[in-house]
Amino acid sequence: MTHYSAFRLFIEGLRDQTGWTRAWRDPPPKPAYDVVIIGGGGHGLASAYYLAKEHGIANVAVLERGQIGLGNVGRNTTIVRSNYLFPENNLFYEKSLQLWEGLEQDLNFNVMMSQRGVINLYHSDSQRDVYARRGNSMRLGGIDAELIDREQVRAMAPILDFDNARFPIQGGLLQRRGGTARHDAVAWGFARGADRHGVDVIQNCEVTAIRREAGRVVGVETTRGYIAAPKVGIAVAGHTSHVAAMAGIRLPVESHVLQAFVSEAIKPVIDCVVTFGAGHFYISQSDKGGLVFGGGLDGYNSYAQRGTLPEAEHVLKEGVALIPILSRLRVLRQWAGVMDMTFDGTPLICKTPVPGLYLNGGWCYGGFKAIPGSGWCFAHTIAKDAPHALNAAMTIERFRDGGTIDEKGAGPFPWLH
Ligand SMILES: Cc1cc2nc3c(=O)[nH]c(=O)nc-3n(C[C@H](O)[C@H](O)[C@H](O)COP(=O)(O)OP(=O)(O)OC[C@H]3O[C@@H](n4cnc5c(N)ncnc54)[C@H](O)[C@@H]3O)c2cc1C
Numbered sequence: 001m002t003h004y005s006a007f008r009l010f011i012e013g014l015r016d017q018t019g020w021t022r023a024w025r026d027p028p029p030k031p032a033y034d035v036v037i038i039g040g041g042g043h044g045l046a047s048a049y050y051l052a053k054e055h056g057i058a059n060v061a062v063l064e065r066g067q068i069g070l071g072n073v074g075r076n077t078t079i080v081r082s083n084y085l086f087p088e089n090n091l092f093y094e095k096s097l098q099l100w101e102g103l104e105q106d107l108n109f110n111v112m113m114s115q116r117g118v119i120n121l122y123h124s125d126s127q128r129d130v131y132a133r134r135g136n137s138m139r140l141g142g143i144d145a146e147l148i149d150r151e152q153v154r155a156m157a158p159i160l161d162f163d164n165a166r167f168p169i170q171g172g173l174l175q176r177r178g179g180t181a182r183h184d185a186v187a188w189g190f191a192r193g194a195d196r197h198g199v200d201v202i203q204n205c206e207v208t209a210i211r212r213e214a215g216r217v218v219g220v221e222t223t224r225g226y227i228a229a230p231k232v233g234i235a236v237a238g239h240t241s242h243v244a245a246m247a248g249i250r251l252p253v254e255s256h257v258l259q260a261f262v263s264e265a266i267k268p269v270i271d272c273v274v275t276f277g278a279g280h281f282y283i284s285q286s287d288k289g290g291l292v293f294g295g296g297l298d299g300y301n302s303y304a305q306r307g308t309l310p311e312a313e314h315v316l317k318e319g320v321a322l323i324p325i326l327s328r329l330r331v332l333r334q335w336a337g338v339m340d341m342t343f344d345g346t347p348l349i350c351k352t353p354v355p356g357l358y359l360n361g362g363w364c365y366g367g368f369k370a371i372p373g374s375g376w377c378f379a380h381t382i383a384k385d386a387p388h389a390l391n392a393a394m395t396i397e398r399f400r401d402g403g404t405i406d407e408k409g410a411g412p413f414p415w416l417h
Contacts, residue, residue: 001196004108023188024195029202032228033061035382036220037235038207038243040064042073042368043360044235045190045201046375047382049107052197054376055383060199061229062191063222065206069187072237072367075305075337077260077294079273079284080369081118081178082143085134088393088405089346094143095390096373097177103372109189111181112287117272118178119153121160121322123167127277131173138175146174159269159323166321167278180273180284186371210247210357217247217356233358233382238303238338240348240361247354252343252399253362257298259307259336261315263329265289274322281318290332293319297339307336339364344404349377349391358382359396 002008002021012019035051037044040062052058062068080100082093103111122128128147135145149171154162160169191201202224209221210232219228236243241253265288275282280296295315298308312334319326342348342362347370352359360378363370377391387394398404 001192004110023192024201027200027202029061029063029205029222029224029227030200031226032219033200034059034229035231035233036060036227036229037062037233038220039071039234039236039239040068040187040191040201040203041071041235041237042186042190042371043237043363043374043378044233045187045194046371047233047235047360047378048199048201049190049194049197050376050379051383052194052199054379057383058198060194061227062194062199062201063205063207063220063227064201064203065223067203068191068201069184072337072339073187073371074184075260075335076183076368077282077284077292078180078183078368079118079178079282080113080181081175081273082369083118083120083134083138083145083173083175083178084407085137086405086407087137087141089407090138090141090143092373092377092390092394093369094141095376096370099372099376100181100369101177103189107189107193109185109192111185111189113179113181115177115179116284117156117174117176118275119148119156119172119174119272120275121153121172121277122170123278124170128170135173144175144177146176148172148174156272157270157274159325160274161322161324172277178273183368186368190371190375207243207246210243212247212354215355217354231356231358231382233360233378235360235378237361237363237367238340240340240359244352244359244361247352247357249352249354251348251361251396253348254341255301255303256339256341257300257302257304257307257336258294258339258365259298259311259315259334260292260294261312261331262286262333263291263326264332266291266329269325276318276322279318279321281315281322283319283323291326291329297341298336303338305336305338307334343399345407346405347374347394348396349374349381350387350395351381351385352396
């Protein structure tokens with residue numbers, strides 16, 4: 001496989017780009033594997049990569065019903081950060097952020113990691129106290145966090161409305177190491193990396209049933225035939241509850257629609273990520289110049305990757321309240337993805353009641369930033385048949401046992417819908 005480097009670019013330029021090889025193979029499914037991962041999104045591909053790289057388990061297939069990169073991994077707004085309140089989450093997301101920081105060298109692939117800083121704005125004294133608490137919790141875990149005042153926010157993001165805002169900005173919680181990465185490059189980078197270690201990335205192969213014998217998983221039925229495997233990992237994001245049901249498991253997960261928007265390209269106006277504290281709105285600027293922004297869930301359960309106009313209107317209203325110049329811009333593109341929401345806003349990376357079946361899901365709004373850390377922990381859980389300390393609390397049983405990790409209730413808010 002071609003090693004990507006500046007020297008290689010130079011050589012290929014001289015010989016008319018004829019020496020590049022495929023980034024990953026397109027193998028037919030084998031009858032049996034040591035591990036099958038269902039879902040070729042960011043989490044499935046990263047899990048396969050770390051299974052091979054960290055645990056030497058390379059007889060692995062990633063089964064993707066469509067093409068890799070077309071699910072949520074290619075539909076999100078690309079924000080990476082580790083600014084969570086509870087140690088069960090912030091230490092996990094910090095591991096992920098640290099993996100992001102070395103990912104390009106590790107994968108030999110440009111994922112366009114840009115640590116441009118993430119600011120969560122606060123608009124009242126009580127909100128400042130909440131963010132101070134969150135920042136303190138992060139710092140106790142060794143994670144960078146700074147509480148900044150209004151003038152410091154103005155210096156970093158002058159296009160926000162500081163003069164006549166409906167919800168005046170008082171300051172923000174800043175994580176300088178947070179930022180963005182290129183979404184589909186992450187899928188391609190992990191696919192290429194996994195393939196390099198011998199993993200089969202199999203596209204157009206939908207899992208239609210999970211076969212069990214004497215209660216144990218023995219393989220999966222697919223649209224390309226039966227594939228045997230003593231260990232099967234589910235990493236299908238918005239379809240988590242649907243696929244888990246194939247093994248008779250009912251999960252505390254709802255699927256909801258989340259939209260994203262990109263404006264026409266303009267000169268650089270904002271070089272950090274900003275989240276609105278008085279509504280659900282966040283924004284950054286892409287390398288092409290488009291303003292990339294999003295907001296809350298659509299508010300009803302669906303598997304349609306479209307989104308509705310009332311929520312689009314709501315997001316744009318919140319955006320204009322924070323950044324009035326947005327009202328002069330045209331929205332070029334809008335799309336949606338299907339989110340697998342747990343009720344406490346914390347994911348699931350765990351064993352299941354079915355021996356040999358492992359679960360990775362419940363990513364809510366935030367699974368992009370989690371991709372390297374989640375893959376790393378899920379690979380550990382599958383390889384050792386036991387969780388790593390970083391994902392030990394992310395079980396299904398926490399809902400039964402009252403051990404929920406209520407990350408400011410970032411779940412689906414079922415009472416609102
Ligand atoms: C609009 C939007 C904005 C977002 N913004 C952010 C953000 O800024 N930061 C952040 O951290 N997170 C963000 N997220 C969340 C993040 O994108 C997701 O949590 C994460 O990508 C989900 O994991 P994945 O990449 O593995 O999912 P996916 O890419 O959806 O992968 C799952 C795959 O499983 C496949 N699949 C499903 N069923 C089957 C089957 N039966 N057989 C075989 N394959 C199957 C699907 O085709 C899909 O490709 C956002 C999401 C959306 C929609």
